[in-house]
Amino acid sequence: MESAAVPAPAPGQTEHSPGVEDKGLKKNAIGFASSVVIGVASTAPGYSLAATLGFVAAAVGLESPAILLISFVPMFLVAGGYYYMNKADPDCGTSFSWVTKAMGPQLGWIAGWAIVIADIIVMANLAQIAGLYTFLLFGWTSAAASTVAVTAVGVVWIVLMTAIVVIGIELSARTQIGLLAAEIFTLALFAVVALIKVYAGSAAPGAIHPSLSWINPFSLSPSEISAGMLLAVFIYWGWDTTATVNEETEDPGEAPGKATVVSTVILLGIYIIVAVAAQAYTGVGGLVEHQEDVLSSLGTEVFGSPLDKLLIIAVLTSAAASTQTTILPTARTTLSMARAHALPGSLGKVHPRYLTPHVSTLLMGGLSVVWYVGLTIVSEDILFDSLAALGLMIAFYIGITGVACTIYYRRELLRSVKNFFFIGVGPTVGGVILFYLLVKNGIELADPANSESGNSWLGLGPPLVIAISFLILGVVLMCVQWRKFPAFFRRRPQVVPAGFLEGEAPPPGPTGVGEGE
Amino acid sequence: MSQIVVGYDGCGCSDAALDRAIELAKQLGDGITVVFGYAPPGLWGGEIAEHEEAIEELGERLMAEASRRAAAAGIEAETELVPKRSTEALIDVAARRDARMIVVGSYGEPPLKGFILGSTPNKLLHLSERPVLVVPSRHGDDG
Secondary structure, X not given: OOOOOOOXXXXXXXXXXXXXXXXXXXXXXXXXXXXXXXXXHOOOHHHHHHHHHHHHHHHHHHHHHHHHHHHHHHHHHHHHHHHHHHHHOOOOOOHXXXXXXXXXXXXXHHHHHHHHHHHHHHHHHXXXXXXXXXXXXXXXXXXXXXXXXXXXXXXXXXHHHHHHHHHOOOOOHHHHHHHHHHHHHHHHHHHHHHHHHHHHOOOOOOOOOOOHHHHOHHHOOHHHHHHHHHHHHHHHOOOOHHXXXXXXXXXXXXXXXXXXXXXXXXXXXXXXXXXXXXXHHHHHHHHHHOHHHHHHHHHHHHHOOOOHHHHHHHHHHHHHHHHHHHXXXXXXXXXXXXXXXXOOHHHHOOOOOOOOOHHHHHHHHHHHHHHHHHHHXXXXXXXXXXXXXXXXXXXXXXXXXXXXXXXHOOOOHHHOHHHHHHHHHHHHHHHHHHHHHHHHHHXXXXXXXXXXXXXXXXXXXXXXXXXXHHHHHHHHHXXXXXXXXXXXXOOOOOOOOOOOOOOOOOOOOOOOOOOOO | OOEEEEEOOOOHHHHHHHHHHHHHHXXXXXXXXXXXXOOOXXXXXXXXXXXHHHHHHHHHHHHHHHHHHHHHOOOOEEEEEEOOOHHHHHHHHHHHXXXXXXXXXXOOOOHHXXXXXXXXXXXXXXXXXXXXXXXXXXXXXXX
């Protein structure tokens, strides 16, 4: 900031220094490397693989790499929607702001609610993995086998992650790049060593040689595809962050596209290579047997001691990194909702010293602990069932955001072929695929036999009951808030005027959901 | 008229700093500039602008409070909301205004806590090219 050029303000007045209008990220322009890091780190590849690979293998068998590949398609299509929504709403809003603007406050509220619930559930799953891997890191296998011990350490992790976000401790960009590089390197090394052992014949008894058919999605049945994809959508969760950060990169002409391409290639590459290698090494049976912690058991076999600790550290750093990319943005969503009077006002508070949305963060940390401990007491299997419920929620709010983009931009769609495909067809098709997964899985999960626990709640599978209960709870809470603060719920949907993208028309309405009342 | 730049975040220790700065300004015949630095933590993720607006509102409230305090002591304070981290904000404003000194409060917290949380007075002492006055928090004022 050029300070010398600024005239002294009149006494007694609050002066906004130059740069205030350049909101948020613009003043902290993000470089190419950081853009790539954000895209990859937000998805937390190590943790995602550890949490889902076994379940995907259980759902689809040998073709799990193919599922990982095609699961990316709807995410990619919707990411175009994120990109254009961010263009019209440079406030870097997410699903809550965007869906409210495009489709009205009720749907916007439910989209925001889905984000919050997904966050609470993922924190519990993250804590489970982090707790387990913490003991494995120190080779304390008896503790790792104890539900009480793992849960206790998992709770410590949630408390720690919440504290980090409340206090606002940030790793520098360079540290993040370093951690991510180490994580990717470890995963790649794991894949290479596993494959060498497979071909050298020194792999596990169930080892099989990789085959091209593993990445061929056409050999899968529709129900395998939908079940596998719903699980796998989760592993790309967070990747969409790249689309909203892109606008702010140092060289918007060049960097954004390249960073997205590079982060995508890294992510897809690492997922498929690791999935292929893990499956080749231990076979589908091996993956399914250790589905709750695929990477730790495989790491020990593939690397041997003490190198296997590398993989555990990679998963732990990956889980920790997602605190910065999952918890803080979600706390901002509730902050934004509170400021729009869509949630109680205290959630909109920021801490005077740390400047973080501390009330939102603490509430979500607290609810995660309650959810995690509660579910562990009821049944640990249900904790894993909630992963399937999580897929339903992620599919819902990302899908609705894709559709919202097309609706929001409806007057721009026919103005160019590019608009038609990237704003119209792409995000909507992506959204429709996600909704298809949602419904198809909803129907399949209705059968209790298709859940991890095999339990039946009210004659339905637990994941579906979890998802439906949260939806009902959301609608009830929305109605309570509606009665108390009807102003937000009276908002009318907006539309992007024709010619906005060519710079011929101004963006729609005031920016920021919190304004314009 | 020389300026005294003072950091204010509404906690007990910054009240002490503000009061001391007002007192000094009166003795030296200086003007006072109250600064609140407000870079939001976390570089990316959704709804960042809403977050920033919430912080800005907090800052405006604090600045109004600081002005009121100064006016009650019979001095007119200027206020600046700076979208940077507090240390950087104070150094920038001090340079721009060619300030005589920077006044901040100390939380009176153990060094380790300050290290983890990031201590503005500590950073200022090392980075500022101008004199820095650190005012300890009044007894029992702030945790």
